[in-house]
Amino acid sequence: MIKRIVVAGGGTAGWMAAAALARTMGQTVDVTLVESEAIGTVGVGESTIPPLVVYNRLLGINEAEFMRATQATFKLGILFDNWKQPGDRYFHSFGYTGKDHWAAGFQHYWLEGRARGHTQSYDDYCLELVAALQSKFAQLPDNKVNYAYQLDSGLYARFLRQMADADGVTRIEGKIARVELNGESGDIAALELDGGRRVEGDLFLDCTGFRALLIEGALHAGYDDWTHWLPCDSAIALQTPNVRPPVPYTRAMAHDAGWQWRIPLQHRTGNGIVYCSRYLDHDAALERLLGNLEGEPLTPPNKIRFQTGARRKQWHRNCVAIGLSGGFMEPLESTSIHLIQRAILRLIRMMPQGAISPRDVAEFNDQQFQDMEQIRDFLILHYKVTDRRDSPFWRQCAAMDVPDTLRQKIELFRDTARVFRRNEELFAENSWVQVMLGQGIEPQAWHPIAGKLNDDELDRLLGMIRQDVTRTVAGLPAHADYVARYCGAAEPAAA
Numbered sequence: 394m395i396k397r398i399v400v401a402g403g404g405t406a407g408w409m410a411a412a413a414l415a416r417t418m419g420q421t422v423d424v425t426l427v428e429s430e431a432i433g434t435v436g437v438g439e440s441t442i443p444p445l446v447v448y449n450r451l452l453g454i455n456e457a458e459f460m461r462a463t464q465a466t467f468k469l470g471i472l473f474d475n476w477k478q479p480g481d482r483y484f485h486s487f488g489y490t491g492k493d494h495w496a497a498g499f500q501h502y503w504l505e506g507r508a509r510g511h512t513q514s515y516d517d518y519c520l521e522l523v524a525a526l527q528s529k530f531a532q533l534p535d536n537k538v539n540y541a542y543q544l545d546s547g548l549y550a551r552f553l554r555q556m557a558d559a560d561g562v563t564r565i566e567g568k569i570a571r572v573e574l575n576g577e578s579g580d581i582a583a584l585e586l587d588g589g590r591r592v593e594g595d596l597f598l599d600c601t602g603f604r605a606l607l608i609e610g611a612l613h614a615g616y617d618d619w620t621h622w623l624p625c626d627s628a629i630a631l632q633t634p635n636v637r638p639p640v641p642y643t644r645a646m647a648h649d650a651g652w653q654w655r656i657p658l659q660h661r662t663g664n665g666i667v668y669c670s671r672y673l674d675h676d677a678a679l680e681r682l683l684g685n686l687e688g689e690p691l692t693p694p695n696k697i698r699f700q701t702g703a704r705r706k707q708w709h710r711n712c713v714a715i716g717l718s719g720g721f722m723e724p725l726e727s728t729s730i731h732l733i734q735r736a737i738l739r740l741i742r743m744m745p746q747g748a749i750s751p752r753d754v755a756e757f758n759d760q761q762f763q764d765m766e767q768i769r770d771f772l773i774l775h776y777k778v779t780d781r782r783d784s785p786f787w788r789q790c791a792a793m794d795v796p797d798t799l800r801q802k803i804e805l806f807r808d809t810a811r812v813f814r815r816n817e818e819l820f821a822e823n824s825w826v827q828v829m830l831g832q833g834i835e836p837q838a839w840h841p842i843a844g845k846l847n848d849d850e851l852d853r854l855l856g857m858i859r860q861d862v863t864r865t866v867a868g869l870p871a872h873a874d875y876v877a878r879y880c881g882a883a884e885p886a887a888a
Contacts, residue, residue, distance in 0.1 A: 395745050396422055399594030401569060401584060401607055403428030405546045406716025406733045407600035408553035413737045415560035416452050418744070424561070427584055427592055429568040439656045439663040440468060440643040440727040441541040442819075443487050448734045454556070460880035462552045464659045465544035466639045467872060469525035471726070475647040476832060478780040483831025484642070485726075486522035488539035490515060490823050491858050497840035500810050500826045504836060505843035506855050513859060515830055519823075520862050525642045529869035530876075537865075543643060543656050543663075546730070565592060569601070572611035580711040581607060596749075597712045598740075605718040608704060612712055615705035616720075622773045622793065623701040624786070625651045625723055629679055630665035630695045633688035638873035645725060646685075649784035650678075653685060654724065659876060660884045661691060667723060672786045699723070703765040708757045711749060713740055719761065722768050725775060731819070735764055767818045770799040771825070778803060778832040803834065810836035 400411050403426060411426045418424075449459060459465070470486035477483070491499030503515055516522050521539055524530060532538060558564070567586035575582040583593040599607035608614045620626060639657035646653045651668035666682040673681075679694055703720035707713065714720075716733045739760060743753045777795050781787035795803075802825065805811050812825040846854065869875075 394747060395595045395749075397594040398422050398424050398596045398598065399584065399592055400424065400426040400598045400600055402426075402600035402602060402718075403550065403554070404600065404602065404716075405550050405730060406602075406718075407598075408550045408557060409730075409733050410598050410600060410715050410737050411562045412553040412557040412560070413448075413452060413741065415557050415562045417741055420561075423563070424557075425563045425565060425592060425594070426557070427565045427567060427569065427586065429566060431568065439546055439658065440471075440543055440654070440724070441730050442727050443539050443541045444731055444734060444819075445541055448738070451738075452556075457880040459549075459552060460542065460544070460876075461882045463542075463544040463548040464661070464882050464885070465542045465880065466658055466876055467530050467641045468541040468543045468643060468727075469521040469530065469538075469641045471643045471645055472525075473645050473647070473775070473831060476645075476652075476775060476779060476781075478833075479783065483827070484516060484522050484525065485824060485827050485831065486519050486525060487541065488519065488521040488823070490519040490522075490827070492854075494842060496842050498810075498812070498822050498826065500830075500836075501840040501843045502846075502851070502854065504810055504839040505846075506851055509848060509851065511851075511855060513855070515827070518855075518858050518862060519827075520865055523862050524866045524869055525640070527866060527869075528638070528640045528872050529866055530641045530872040531869045533865075540641070541727070543639075543658055545658060565590075569606055572607055574611060578710075579612075581611060595711065596745075599712055599714045599718040600716055602717040603699065603721070605704070605714065607712045608707070608709060608714040608718050612709045614707070614709045614714070616700075617702050617705055618700055619702040619769055620700060622769065622795065623723055623776070624669045624671070624789065625667045625701070626699060627670045627675070627678065628665055628667045628697045628699070628724075629675070629682055630663065630697065631682070631693065632661050632663055632691045633686050634661055634691060635659075636688045638871070639876070641872040643727065647781075648681065649673075650786045652725065653682065655687075659882050662687065665724075667725070669786055672784065701769075703762055703769075705762075706758055707736065707761045708740075708754045713757075715740075720765055722765065722772060725772050726768070726820075728768050728819070732764065732768075736761060763816060764819065766796075766798070767815075767820070770796060770802070771820050771828070773799055774803070774825075774828060775832065778829065778834055780833055803829070806836060807834050808837055810839040 400407050414424050472484050474482045493499050569584050570587045571585040573583045581597045583591045644655040650673035653666045656663040666678050668678045699721050704714050707719040715736050722728050776790040806829050812822045
């Protein structure tokens with residue numbers, strides 16, 4: 394029986410796992426978390442996507458309390474600057490654009506309208522997108538607005554730790570000195586800490602970040618390196634005070650060797666630069682970041698090196714990798730916390746009653762790897778499909794070969810305007826449409842069903858949707874005002 398679950402490492406991944414296990418499994422398991430205050434965490438993940446809303450609800454978390462504790466704001470999507478070409482911008486929003494027909498997505502009707510002389514942007518038909526660019530927000534009945542959060546991940550971990558403590562999780566302070574294996578089975582038997590203390594368990598969760606002390610250091614699960622498709626390998630992060638009211642979106646601003654993020658929380662903004670060290674060194678990257686800030690830095694620069702890719706086995710023997718120990722997707726589409734959440738919920742659904750089933754392990758690994766491959770393809774799309782040829786970095790991206798799965802999606806959309814979502818794929822049809830249109834793909838044809846409407850019918854359909862979006866957004870309050878009323882947090886004391 395799995396009675397003792399040991400979580401190795403704290404941070405966002407560790408405390409998300411411990412809190413979820415304790416809240417859902419109750420007294421059926423004993424959860425112990427081992428972490429050391431002396432070991433820092435990456436801790437820069439601040440931008441999230443809508444599934445985190447569901448995750449928090451599953452754990453019974455009060456949203457306003459959570460947002461207050463994490464200095465969070467709402468997020469309706471990501472504004473991409475300079476990706477198609479310098480000076481160009483587009484928005485990848487959450488939610489839906491227009492109204493779909495069962496046989497064809499809304500983009501087919503929009504393309505038909507454009508062919509008949511309509512000049513309105515595809516953006517005008519999306520509630521979340523229009524609201525974001527006007528910096529408006531409110532929660533509406535029937536979950537009409539799809540949103541996520543912009544939050545302090547360190548404060549989120551602290552919030553979850555308090556919840557986990559109340560639910561009976563045992564925390565042990567200490568550095569992991571050695572991972573002890575069972576000589577007969579090859580499973581992990583215990584974690585040996587500095588000072589000699591042993592922490593035994595039946596199931597171990599590796600939340601040790603890039604170090605992957607258990608899944609790789611002890612069990613050698615293997616790693617697939619994807620940097621030939623996603624060449625950025627470095628980042629620098631720091632915080633600045635807010636110089637204007639926080640907007641309900643994240644910005645991703647491309648430069649000649651990568652991109653820069655800007656994520657507004659209630660009282661400060663998270664900033665960072667992501668780059669390929671082959672084309673930009675650390676000092677030049679830091680100078681570029683500091684030259685494109687709004688406000689003076691509040692924190693020293695935090696340099697991060699990473700290798701985009703996925704652990705080949707994310708569940709191996711009696712160890713499950715959660716978070717960065719299982720792989721890393723660069724933060725362009727804010728998927729890091731989502732992948733933590735996805736692995737935790739999948740593990741809970743597949744929790745063994747007795748001995749660990751090899752079939753469970755195989756299924757878990759297949760689903761995890763498929764999740765990461767689908768996210769990988771979506772990220773590659775941003776780099777591959779671009780008109781930029783202004784630097785060696787962008788010329789490399791434009792020339793690189795891409796996975797067959799992505800090539801099929803790109804060519805299918807270019808030929809027919811169709812997108813198909815496979816096997817619970819994270820990014821929905823509208824996400825692919827927004828990014829492919831934004832990056833410059835022009836479909837050559839679309840579904841003939843859109844041609845069934847005469848001019849008056851098509852005018853009425855498109856006009857009705859635009860009017861509904863305009864009317865709804867006009868009635869929304871300013872995002873900053875809504876946040877202050879709903880979950881306003883006291884400004885942190887100066888360090």
